[in-house]
Amino acid sequence: MPSVTRRGLLLLAALALLLLLPAVVRGLGIDYAVGVATRMLIFALAGASLNLILGYGGMVSFGHAAFFGAGAYVVAILSQHATYGEPLMTWPFVIEGTESALIAWPLAMAASGLLALLIGLVCLRTSGLYFIMITLAFAQMIYFFFISLRAYGGEDGLSLFARSRAGPLDLADDVQFYYLVLVILLVALALQRRLVASRFGRVLEGARDNERRMQALGFPTYRYKLAGFVIAGAVAGLSGALIANQTEFVSPSFLDWQRSGEILVIVILGGMGRLLGPVAGAVAFLLLEEVLSAWTEHWMLVLGPILVLVVLFARGGLWSLIDPRERNRG
């Protein structure tokens, strides 16, 4: 089976490249590239979370940035309160601000997951075009909510005094932060791999391909889709917590509809329903942005035709060009 070996070699090479990347870019004297690579990994995580519901669950959510941005804001707001030493709230119980990653990041996931639960409860009663529109509408509501949030910078956004603290790690160091993000992404992908092969994953895929049949078989599909939507929202919240740390700044632009579109493009470009598709998509998307935006601010003019070509000629996305095994699947 030569293609399997080729795939294995390719994955090994990619992993080695990711592990050695900080040393390589330092050797080349382009230290800032570590930050770019970190952004790629974070958007790969955001893309992977959307891929769970879009690629495996068939739910075309056009509001994924709401969960991404909400996670970012949770970290930034907790950090601001920690900096000024003011509790976030005092009644009915006291919540202090914090810069601890161990508290703030899970809270970001919980907040985004809860938001996904509330939005999903309504949106998942619709499907198709209506689902796209209603997820977009909810995300825009959250967007305007943060714009009107004067205490946290409103339209101007909010700067972080420092990155989160994570035990013995010094996240202010770009290289350590990069490795932490890499580990989080790899763990998330490993868990996603288990999940999509499990009974739950089968139900998600079944509901994507033929929801009516699933119900005739006895599956209450709504609750499974909702669970998938919440998991995806929580993981998107984690990626938002990471991006807030990476940029040390959050603003409402983190959750506007263009950002939702970017995450969608990452998934479609990389390969929907392929575990590593969003990774390929995020790398390609941010690389194009990095290279082309230095050349012209209208870099989307180049991205557009590329996306059209991928959708027309590589229906499994970029990942199917890399991994021939994936080419013939749906």
Next chain:
Amino acid sequence: MAEPLLQIEGLSKAFGAVVACDDVTLALPAGELHAVIGPNGAGKTTLLGQLAGELRPDAGRIRFAGEDITSLPAHARALRGLARSFQITSLFPRFTALENVALAVQAQAGHSFRFWRPAAREAALSEPAAAILDQIGLSGRAAVPAAALAHGEQRQLEIAMALAARPRLLLLDEPTAGMGREDSRAMVEMLAGLKAEGGITILLIEHDMDAVFTLADRITVLVYGRVLASGAPAEIRANAEVRSAYLGEAEEAN
């Protein structure tokens, strides 16, 4: 006398001005194979949709196994032992034949909030699924994606998925639809075998009159959503009204 397994009383359904199901009353005792026939547009599929829980009747009641299921959603009826097949093959095209049936087994095996164990390696799903493929004569094609199966095989798989639920009542929507003579005969044989094994009640919608008169214990004729006649095959064959409304018509068409 024991209560019939399925009892339909005064079932009615209209789509705008079109009355697709008009005061239908029927009873299926356990173990019966009951065929519903009628010309195109007679409301057969509408009747089946209401029984399966996909269409909400405007009036009337459906009792199944002693329980009023009129307002239950489709998935809840499936879990009570009411399975259906589809007239237009309705499979999971990317899943293999075995995975298709395993999914049907999974539906009956408790909740699916199980996130860790690979479903493909669960013997509790794949073994019953393999047994059903065997019973239906598809075990040689277990690893083939449903989309790549021949039409006749897809029709067989369609039935296999309904059977995987170990249903008490099986609703079959034109199982021989689009089949050639050979495949059609194989399907009728398979259904006859199923009936001979006993323990299952079947409501069969079918256009193929040979199949209907071979298999059915009783036949109901629907015309314009109404029950025109209901009785044993010999009675239906002899019924003048039925002959003029439907059977004669079918003979002319042939």
